[in-house]
Amino acid sequence: MIDLVERDNELPSSVRRRASDVRPLVADDPDLAITRLLEIATSTAAELERVSPRGDLAKCTGVETFYSFYLAADVRPFFRGPEEYRRRIELSGNREALLLDELSWDSPLVPAENSWLTEWKPIADMTGTRLRKYLSIRPLPPFILLVLTLRDLLLSAVTVRSPRAVDAIPHRLVEWVPGGLPGGGVEYVDGPIARSAVSRVAWRP
Numbered sequence: 545m546i547d548l549v550e551r552d553n554e555l556p557s558s559v560r561r562r563a564s565d566v567r568p569l570v571a572d573d574p575d576l577a578i579t580r581l582l583e584i585a586t587s588t589a590a591e592l593e594r595v596s597p598r599g600d601l602a603k604c605t606g607v608e609t610f611y612s613f614y615l616a617a618d619v620r621p622f623f624r625g626p627e628e629y630r631r632r633i634e635l636s637g638n639r640e641a642l643l644l645d646e647l648s649w650d651s652p653l654v655p656a657e658n659s660w661l662t663e664w665k666p667i668a669d670m671t672g673t674r675l676r677k678y679l680s681i682r683p684l685p686p687f688i689l690l691v692l693t694l695r696d697l698l699l700s701a702v703t704v705r706s707p708r709a710v711d712a713i714p715h716r717l718v719e720w721v722p723g724g725l726p727g728g729g730v731e732y733v734d735g736p737i738a739r740s741a742v743s744r745v746a747w748r749p
Contacts, residue, residue: 545581545713546570552709552722559588559710585713589656594703594734600664601697601704601732602746603654603690604675606683607633613658614690616648630686633747643688643745652736654690657714659734661704664691666729672748678727680719689746692737700741704732 549555549563562584569577605614611626623629636642647653667675672685692702711733712720724730 545709545716545718548709548712548718548720549581549584554706554722555588555708555710559584581713585657585710588708588710589733592705592708594705597694597697597702597704597732600694601661601692602664602667603659603661603692603737604667604679604681604687605690607686607688608683610643610688614648614653614688616646617650619646634686634749639747640745643747644742647690647739647742647745649739651738653739653742654734654737656733656735657711659737660707660711661692661732661734662725663730664693668746670748675748678725678729680726686747686749689748690742691744691746692741693743696741696743700738702734702737702741704734707731707733 546563546567550560552560563581566577566580566584569580607630608626611620611623611629615629620629623632633639633642662679667678667689670678672687675687676683676685707720707722709720709722712718
């Protein structure tokens with residue numbers, strides 16, 4: 545992760561130097577090194593400028609993540625785990641309406657460190673297999689997409705920016721590279737995302 549930050553020339557030089565200063569801790573005290581890097585990530589991300597989005601966006605998540613973090617708390621106890629919840633969705637006659645109805649109203653719905661978004665239009669008709677390749681993500685299909693229309697983004701005061709290496713630190717995304725998605729798509733990060741910004745939910749097997 546230190547190498548990622550050091551190579552990201554879009555970050556202020558002071559941030560890259562702070563990351564370099566952590567390097568001696570990696571061997572001596574790896575837990576402290578991670579703590580210091582997370583502190584750098586948090587403070588730097590808060591200072592980077594964000595702007596209003598210009599189009600519809602989407603967040604892609606696997607069923608396990610949706611079940612663990614985005615499913616309403618009063619729904620989750622009725623299922624023994626994400627696989628049982630997945631079967632419920634697959635048997636539903638209106639999957640997307642059900643997913644939206646059972647989406648949590650916790651605030652924020654998506655914490656800042658998880659607020660990776662992409663443009664909705666290029667992926668709107670993709671299958672799960674194509675989506676995984678395009679986004680270069682780890683989970684396997686099916687996927688659940690939180691769709692955020694421009695109207696709801698603006699009403700919810702969502703602002704975005706291009707990701708930087710510090711955004712990869714919380715989840716140790718060592719595969720992250722600057723300049724957008726490998727498939728040619730654009731990615732963004734935000735601050736915390738409110739439930740009100742989610743316009744609908746899409747299912748992609």
